[in-house]
Amino acid sequence: MLHIKDLKASIEDNQILNGVNLEVKPGEVHAIMGPNGSGKSTLASVLAGREEYEVNSGEVLFEGEDLLDLSPEDRARKGIFLAFQYPVEIPGVSTTNFLKSAINQIREYNDLKPMDSVHFLKHIKEKMQLVEIDQSLMSRSLNEGFSGGEKKRNEIFQMAVLEPKLAILDETDSGLDIDALKIVANGVNKLKSKDNAVIVVTHYQRLLNYIVPDYVHVLLGGRIVKSGTKELALELEEKGYDWIKEEYNTTAV
Amino acid sequence: MSLTDIQSNIVDNLITRFEKSGPQLVPGIQDLREGALTSLKETGLPGNKHEEYKYFNVSRKISRDYSFTLVDAANPDEHWIKSSLVDDEQGIHLVFLNGLFRSDLSRKGNSLEGMEFYRLDETHPRMDDILRIFKEEQQNINRDPYLELNHAFFNSGYLLNINHKKDAQPIYIYHFSENASENVMINSKGIIVVESDTKADITEIYLSKDKTHQFRNHNTEVYARNGALVNYQIVQETGHESVCINNFNIHQSESSRVNVYTFALSGKHLRNNLNVLLNQEHLESHLYGLYFVSGSDHIDNHTTVDHKKPHCFSNEYYKGIIDDSGMGTFNGKIYVRPNAQKTNAFQSNKNLVLTDAATINTKPQLEIWADDVKCSHGATTGQIDEEQLFYLRSRGLDKDSATALLLHAFAFDIVDKVESVQLRKYIGAKINQRLGYQFSD
Secondary structure, eight states: OEEEEEEEEEETTEEEEEEEEEEEOTTOEEEEEOOTTSSHHHHHHHHHTOTTEEEEEEEEEETTEESTTSOHHHHHHHTEEEEOSSOOOEEEEEHHHHHHHHHHHHHHHTTOOOOOHHHHHHHHHHHHHHTTOOHHHHHSEETTTOOHHHHHHHHHHHHHHHOOSEEEEESTTTTOOHHHHHHHHHHHHHHOOSSOEEEEEESSSGGGGTSOOSEEEEEETTEEEEEEOHHHHHHHHHHOSHHHHHHHTTTOO | OOHHHHHHHHHHHHHHHHHHHOOOOOTTHHHHHHHHHHHHHHHOOOOTTSGGGTTOOOHHHHTSOOBOOOOOOSSOOHHHHHHTSOSOTTSEEEEEETTEEOTTTOBOOSOOTTEEEEETTSOOTTHHHHHHHHHHHHTTSOOOHHHHHHHHHOOEEEEEEEOOSSSOOOEEEEEEEOSOOTTBEEEEEEEEEEOTTOEEEEEEEEEEOTTOOOEEEEEEEEEEOTTOEEEEEEEEEOTTTOEEEEEEEEEEOTTOEEEEEEEEEEOTEEEEEEEEEEOSSSOEEEEEEEEEEOTTOEEEEEEEEEEOSSSOEEEEEEEEEEOTTOEEEEEEEEEEOTTOTTOEEEEEEEEEEOSTTOEEEEEEEEEEOOSSOEEEEEEEEEOOOHHHHHHHHTTTOOHHHHHHHHHHHHHHHHHTTOSOHHHHHHHHHHHHHHHTOOOOO
16 A cells, blocks of 8 residues: 655755655554654655655655655545644634535545535534544634644544545644543544554554554664564563664664 | 925816816805815825825826716616625615716615615705714814815715614615726715614625726715714725725714724725724724735725723724735724723734735834723734645645635634624625635535
8 A cells, every 4th residue: 555665855954764664555553653853753744745845765655656746635635644743723714614625625536426515414423423522623613722632633533534545643642641542542443444554653652552553663763673563562662762772873874 | 396296286187177077066065175175285195205105106097187077887787786786685775886876776675764865966954964063073083185185076975874763774885886987086975874872784885897997085984973883894896907095984972882894805006094083982993804905906904093082992903815916005003092091902913925926014003192001903914824734735625725715714704703694795705706715614
């Protein structure tokens, strides 16, 4: 589904990603872990098409197609979803209003008929229950005055509505208390199928107790230096990142 | 030849022209005209050295040889006119076309009970009364040169007196201009009196068919008597060619409340001077404004809120979108006179500048002489928020619709303040069309 080959990317002339390689197949959950400044959020941003980042070399294929040439909206229409680390507040724009347009632009791109209002309302009602989000939040301005937990839940809600093939959760666990974390994780788990995949970007192992990864990768100095299974996350939780830093210090650029 | 000479030549030329082609004036108006002429001859018309008009100079336009004879549109586009009326069957719709009242195009709603409407070129029983008040109140108002020009040369206008016992019917006054000769100058005047303890909803709508060259200089005086509640809306699409200058003066009596909403949506040379005079106690005034400047349009909004008496509240909130190579100006003056203790006066102006070639001049100006007051002001200017734009795009919205959505949200912050549903729809549709906004609400 997703092939990242030797990806190097920079922002304002600082190269952050120094050759990332990753392969994600349908049905898989991958966790990308690493200390602060290792390039986790950069990787998520580059995949979603944030324009401040410049790709210097390498390749990203999504279902065999070059992803890097696509606009952020076309990536979304092909089925990539980024759950933001810091979801923005947009006064005057209601979640339901913009989601209806988003869903229909995605459908149009994929040669599907637009979803009518009745089906749309039914669809979002179902998804609201999934992430236990209240109707009143839906009619309010997008994220405006939302608590940190409400914002993250709203991200997962939107993910549920748009039904992406590949979801990238960028530090979705940060700022969540344990109850909110369970709701978010529960939402993600219910959406999992053999056809879609999830990349969980996180600093801590905590979220991975609830969203169990098939693979765990450690990003360090802009490179994936170690990959393993969920046990690797537990080891990191216990020992921290220092031992990996020491182990790879000589090889990291 | 000095600048002053040029300006006074223009005035002399206008006087000659008016004497040749101006209307016969009803008695009483003559005095008003003469006072204004004297003052106009002294001050001349503003050029670009004039502080209040440094961004708005139409001296070249005004140097034409204007006629003051109003000419009916040869073949008015009735479809355009009818489809430009607000969709409100309960409302009273009064139509002026090229300065002339057109009863055939007007719609009078259910009844005219509690309402008097006169053209200003007719004699009527209330005229002396109204003119007396009008002249007295003029002493308290900014002596704007174009207001003087209007007093001196007005050739069109109406008087509206509202004294409802029950719920008011909304009143819409349209100023259409179409196929007009570019050499006609229309100085039109509106006098609106809302009697004590009466609620009124009045909207003035200025529409031009594109490519209409015209010089329009309008003045509306609104009098809100004791305890009156007035919603006064102004909607302007004055075209990408014409000149349209407006002086709106609001006079409030004790315990009245006036809400003014200005929507300046297009105009090659569009200027609004809005003056609110708080010369009695316990008054409340709200001024909302939205200007949407695109193409090579130039839209100026100058407001003055003059607190002369204690215990009054004023709140002003203006927003602007400046696109293409448009230029917008916001100048907001608040005066709190020594006497005006316990004043609450607030002002805010927010602008979105969409291109490198677009310009906004914003100048909040507070002058406070009283010491026991609460006042604040703020002005911001920025671009579309890139982070918000990326967020919406990352959900699948293309860049144009994401931009339209953000601009829509910015503009509807003001549109949503309008009380009337019909008007919100009317104004909203115009803005959405401009934005290419196609979302359902």
